[in-house]
Amino acid sequence: MQTRTRDGLVLLLVGVLLGGGLAWLLGRRRESPPAAPRALDAVPAGALLVATLDLPALRASPAFASFLREEREIPGLGKVRDVCGFDPLAGLTEVAIAIPAAGEGGDFGLVAAGAVQAEALLACASKVIEARGGKPVVAGLGSFRAVRDSSDEGRGEIAVRPGGPILLGGGAYLRAMVDAAEGRAATVGASGAHDHIARAVGEGAARVTVVLTPEQRAELGRELALSGAGRAPAASIVAGGAAVALGPEIAVHGAVLCDAEAPCAELGAQLRAARDARAGDLATRLIGLGAVLERVAIAADGKALHARVKLSAEEAGALVERLASLRGLRQPSLAPREPPAPREPPAPAEPPALGGSAAPRGDAGAPPPDAILTPRRRPVPDDAGAP
Structure with missing residues (x-):
């Protein structure tokens, strides 16, 4: 066998093997x-x-x-x-x-x-x-x-x-x-605004992002102006979001993006004041939310405002349970309720005899406990306005 023929057969064999391997890989991909x-x-x-x-x-x-x-x-x-x-x-x-x-x-x-x-x-x-x-x-x-x-x-x-x-x-x-x-x-993956606020709050097992349109921001500014708030810092909000990261501790990270640094810093001051007032509220403390609010750290970073807090798993579970019971998130039992027994109307009181009053008969003439008593007006004499 000539060298040229032998080399040609070797190249042909290599080509067949390569082509077959490529076809096999493409088939596996399909x-x-x-x-x-x-x-x-x-x-x-x-x-x-x-x-x-x-x-x-x-x-x-x-x-x-x-x-x-x-x-x-x-x-x-x-x-x-x-x-x-x-x-x-x-x-x-x-x-x-x-x-x-x-x-x-x-x-x-x-x-x-x-x-x-x-x-x-x-x-x-x-x-x-x-x-x-x-x-x-x-x-x-x-x-x-x-x-x-x-x-x-x-x-x-x-x-x-x-x-x-x-x-x-x-x-x-x-x-x-x-x-x-x-x-x-x-x-929504093509939305740069949603992606921006999502990166600001980070990854989480639960995450929410909100992006306002220019029309919504303009409407918010008009409503704040009509309320007498003038150019309130809330009118500078572009987007907001929050994420809940799970682990040995439950980490909650919220963020707000503003159109300028100054209103974002002012909004942070307002939120810190609102946090302190709400944390001291009696109803808030009764459900266990007051202690959590006191630990919320709020800080501005340029055109972004961040709020962070961490809770233990037990603390988070108890708080979620309380909030669920208050908000009625758990579905009620579907057992049919028995209709309440119809209440019999009270017997009409006997009219008093002429020239006297009706004799009392225990509490037979008394109104039912939930009746609304309307005071009777005394008749006005015909000469009430006469001199």
Whole structure:
């Protein structure tokens, strides 16, 4: 075999091996499962408020685990697991809540990511709608399938696709979330303002960011001016947010971004005064919040204002429990209440005999304990105004 022929065969063999290896790698890439969707990937750009929850971190925290592990109920129907046959929230890992800046009052969207049982979730939602007297309608919405109550157009819709995410919203905003999830529209991740305030408060198992539009800032300034506050430092607020980081201690970090340094420093002074006044309030101290407020450190840093406080896990758990009981966040028992026994109206008092008064008969003529007594007016004599 000639040297030239031998070299050509070697090069051909190397090419085949390289081509086969490259094809194998590309095939493995195609076979590998796509990255799990993130909740923020379905939040459209232009949101006023965005809140995110890291559910595994919250479930692992002693301060919040009891609220996420307890049996969830559907008001009027019973436990979710009994109604649906499974708990749709059990496999979720992340939740995002968004309020659009340009939406009508009451508009909001919720995105949930994690292990999603798409068909079972649609069946469960349909069952709930029927149990409440509605008419469920399931329809395609891009790569999603959505269910809504056709008998009540004002309610929201639930949309889901295999692998997630789950979308909850209404009307045009739900469709905007579908477009964002499918890559046809910009997401909130493209918002520099939300990213700026998120970096200011840092990472957290729970985080919320708020970005005001120029129109909202102008309206805030007008309202403060009408209230007599003049150019109040609050009118300089551009964005704000807070994050809760979990660990051996619960760290809460809030931040406000201003359009200038001077009003941010003035706002810090006002917040410190409000903190001191609120910390000494009796009602605040009774629920255990006074001692926490006293430890809140508020300091301005250029055009940013920061507030920080740390709590032990036990302290945070007790505080959350008190606030939940005060705000009624826990769902009440669904056991039917017995209607109160009807109260019999009091027997009418016997009119007094002419020329005398009725003889007292124990308390038979007395008004019931909750009656409102109206004093009788004495008749005015005909000559009351005569000289």
